[in-house]
Amino acid sequence: MPEISESAIRKVLDTVIDPVTGRSIAALGMVSGVATRAGHVAVTLEVDPARGTALEPLRQACEQAIRAMPGVLSATAVMTAERAAPPPQPAPGGSHGHGHSHGPAAKTTGGGSRIDVPGVKHIIAVASGKGGVGKSTTAVNLALGLAANGLATGLLDADIYGPSMPRMLGVTEKPESADGKMLKPIERFGLKTMSIGYIVNEDTPMIWRGPMVSSALEQMLRDVEWGGLDVLVVDMPPGTGDAQLTLAQRVALAGAVIVSTPQDIALVDARKGLNMFRKVAVPVLGIVENMSYFLCPHCGERSEIFGHGGAREEAEKLGVPFLGEVPLHLDIRTTSDSGHPIVVSKPDSAHAQIYKNVAGRVWKQLSANQRGARQAPKIVVQ
Numbered sequence: 001m002p003e004i005s006e007s008a009i010r011k012v013l014d015t016v017i018d019p020v021t022g023r024s025i026a027a028l029g030m031v032s033g034v035a036t037r038a039g040h041v042a043v044t045l046e047v048d049p050a051r052g053t054a055l056e057p058l059r060q061a062c063e064q065a066i067r068a069m070p071g072v073l074s075a076t077a078v079m080t081a082e083r084a085a086p087p088p089q090p091a092p093g094g095s096h097g098h099g100h101s102h103g104p105a106a107k108t109t110g111g112g113s114r115i116d117v118p119g120v121k122h123i124i125a126v127a128s129g130k131g132g133v134g135k136s137t138t139a140v141n142l143a144l145g146l147a148a149n150g151l152a153t154g155l156l157d158a159d160i161y162g163p164s165m166p167r168m169l170g171v172t173e174k175p176e177s178a179d180g181k182m183l184k185p186i187e188r189f190g191l192k193t194m195s196i197g198y199i200v201n202e203d204t205p206m207i208w209r210g211p212m213v214s215s216a217l218e219q220m221l222r223d224v225e226w227g228g229l230d231v232l233v234v235d236m237p238p239g240t241g242d243a244q245l246t247l248a249q250r251v252a253l254a255g256a257v258i259v260s261t262p263q264d265i266a267l268v269d270a271r272k273g274l275n276m277f278r279k280v281a282v283p284v285l286g287i288v289e290n291m292s293y294f295l296c297p298h299c300g301e302r303s304e305i306f307g308h309g310g311a312r313e314e315a316e317k318l319g320v321p322f323l324g325e326v327p328l329h330l331d332i333r334t335t336s337d338s339g340h341p342i343v344v345s346k347p348d349s350a351h352a353q354i355y356k357n358v359a360g361r362v363w364k365q366l367s368a369n370q371r372g373a374r375q376a377p378k379i380v381v382q
Helices: 008-014 050-068 136-150 163-169 209-220 242-250 266-278 310-318 330-337 350-371
Strands: 033-038 040-046 073-078 121-125 153-157 187-188 191-195 229-235 255-259 284-295 324-329
Touching: 008 033, 008 040, 033 209, 033 255, 040 050, 040 330, 050 073, 121 350, 136 163, 136 191, 136 229, 136 255, 136 284, 136 330, 136 350, 153 163, 163 191, 163 209, 163 330, 191 229, 209 242, 209 255, 255 266, 255 350, 266 284, 284 350, 310 324, 310 330
Parallel strands: 040 073, 121 229, 121 255, 153 191, 153 229, 255 284, 284 324
Antiparallel strands: 033 040, 187 191
């Protein structure tokens, strides 16, 4: 079946009339984004926040018009507005968009309600202050390491602008929904996984403002059938922006793992990420030094390209656990690019064992924190 074109969708939306102005939403310039994949359509509507929930019937009309198009399997229309405000609270009943309510993303001015994920015992964030330090590779192999240690584990790709899970896990299919309300996670290597990249084409840019990103993250947490999990690992986007604050402030995070390379510039940014979690009372489970040293795949010679030991020293200075050193090695890169991460493709290798050891230390920290759960969240000092 040929892909539904953006122009065809915009043409249909030109028939949806705003009752207040008497003009179509297309003519009003409200359609700010369109994405399609295998019959699933997502539309972003830029609205006036002052009109608030009064525009909900218009949003529903957009979804109905798109669903009537030949070849459309599902339609999502989400309202957003540009506003300098903390992450928004969705309207009651908001979900991932199979024909039911999404409140306007810029409606609230407070921090929003807590995001509950029933059945998940621990949610941990894998974060970095900057991109390019191998955070996603660490997150995937950490999750697989937890699963290898016998824990029921999930993995959420929270990087809306640059999702990497489809490529790293070899996922090409789209998530399904049995009831039109909840998405089923895609299972890979014993992990339950979800990513915006499963829904949107790999080469489609996500040109979304902050409130839209926050709304998408909420939906991937609330509206996915995660089931009973010991740990849900969240691969955070780099930095300390809207997505990070949404998760840190509104999700009951059991802790955060900080990933950094040994070089000073990366450690400066890692420190910022760590301090963000401290400010919102999320325990820091520890720091991982990625690309700690280079091992030549031919001769085995070790070279400290980015320096060495900087993350360990930073962990000691900040009073948080040091979780381990991961080398820069060709096998780790090639297995990730091929969709078969090293913990599952070469489970007996020394590199896979490093990730399993890191996973064991993380679980030890989570268990220790759980025993002290009656106390206020604090930084765990090992």
